[in-house]
Amino acid sequence: DAKTTQPPSMDCAEGRAANLPCNHSTISGNEYVYWYRQIHSQGPQYIIHGLKNNETNEMASLIITEDRKSSTLILPHATLRDTAVYYCIVRVGTGNQFYFGTGTSLTVIP
Amino acid sequence: DAGITQSPRHKVTETGTPVTLRCHQTENHRYMYWYRQDPGHGLRLIHYSYGVKDTDKGEVSDGYSVSRSKTEDFLLTLESATSSQTSVYFCATALVGEEQYFGPGTRLTVT
Numbered sequence: 001d002a003k004t005t006q007p008p009s010m011d012c013a014e015g016r017a018a019n020l021p022c023n024h025s026t027i028s029g030n031e032y033v034y035w036y037r038q039i040h041s042q043g044p045q046y047i048i049h050g051l052k053n054n055e056t057n058e059m060a061s062l063i064i065t066e067d068r069k070s071s072t073l074i075l076p077h078a079t080l081r082d083t084a085v086y087y088c089i090v091r092v093g094t095g096n097q098f099y100f101g102t103g104t105s106l107t108v109i110p
Numbered sequence: 111d112a113g114i115t116q117s118p119r120h121k122v123t124e125t126g127t128p129v130t131l132r133c134h135q136t137e138n139h140r141y142m143y144w145y146r147q148d149p150g151h152g153l154r155l156i157h158y159s160y161g162v163k164d165t166d167k168g169e170v171s172d173g174y175s176v177s178r179s180k181t182e183d184f185l186l187t188l189e190s191a192t193s194s195q196t197s198v199y200f201c202a203t204a205l206v207g208e209e210q211y212f213g214p215g216t217r218l219t220v221t
Contacts, residue, residue, distance in 0.1 A: 034209065043114075043200050043212030044153065087152065097168070098210060100145075100153040 003027065004088045009105045012082075018075040020104050022088030025069045032091045033064060034098065035073045037084040044087065044100075047073065078108045113137055114213035116201050122219045129188040131216050133201030135181075139211075141204040142184040143168075144176060146197040147215075153200065159184055191220045 005023040012018040024033060034049040048055055048062045050071070055062045061074040075082055087103040113136035123129050133142060141160055145153040145168075155168030157176040165176050173195060177185045188195055196219050202210040 041198065041215065043202075043214055044210075046209040046211065049209060097155060097158065098143075099155070099169070102150065102152040 003090045003099060004101050006086075006088050006101065006104045008102065009107070011107050011109055012075075012078045014080060014108050014110050015077055018073075018078040018082065018106060018108070020073040020075075020086050020088075020106065021070065022072070023070045024088070024090050027068050027090055029068075033062070033068075033071050034089040034091055035060070035062065036087045036089065036100075037082075038087070038103070039081075039084040047086075049091075078106075080108050080110065082106065083108045114201060114203055114211060116199075116213040116216045118216060119214065120217045122221060123191050124221055125192060126190050129191050129218065129220075131186040131199055131201075131218070133184045133186070133203075133213060135184075135203045137203060137211070138181060139203035139205050140181075141206070141210075142178065143202040143204075143210065144174070144184065144186045145200045145202065146170065146195075147200060148197050156186065156199075191218075193220050196220045 032049050032051050035047040036044040038044045048060050050062045050064055064071045085103040085105050087100050089098045115134045117132045143158040144156040147153045154170045156174050159165045159178040175187045199216045201213040204210040
């Protein structure tokens, strides 16, 4: 079973920040948090990942709580093209195994 | 995105027939994965490979086998397809300790 919990759906107004939460209360000290998104029926697309420090790239920011039991993906200025299912994943094992879960369906509203 | 192709992209087959899906990569990534995606389940790992001829099972491996005879190709075989294996299949690749890159998917229908 997936080791993360996400809300099934969220809405966000276009141009506003989208904040997507994720709980991973059983995460181990050496496990990374990854975020992917999937637009329509395309293959999932990598967004960002982190261990314990906050991370930022050209797509998003990742905020991980100090106890590492939860994280938030932030899309700073959501656009209609950000409408997708967003997956929060904890990387486990030695083979880069990912357990995806069912993710959060984000709808950006004009 | 990594150069990942999947073939075929769509396939309809009958129950009991063997089916092989192919994943081909041009990035020389060591790790390769097969997932299936069904409504209400997200993506579930079927099998993965951590090198040529080195493979292991994922969470939903029953009814599937894989082979990797060279770095660039990872084959997924359904020895005797069943209707429960109707799904969208995604291949992914990764370097050691890095993010996974996904292919475009194969839509398989077993009638």
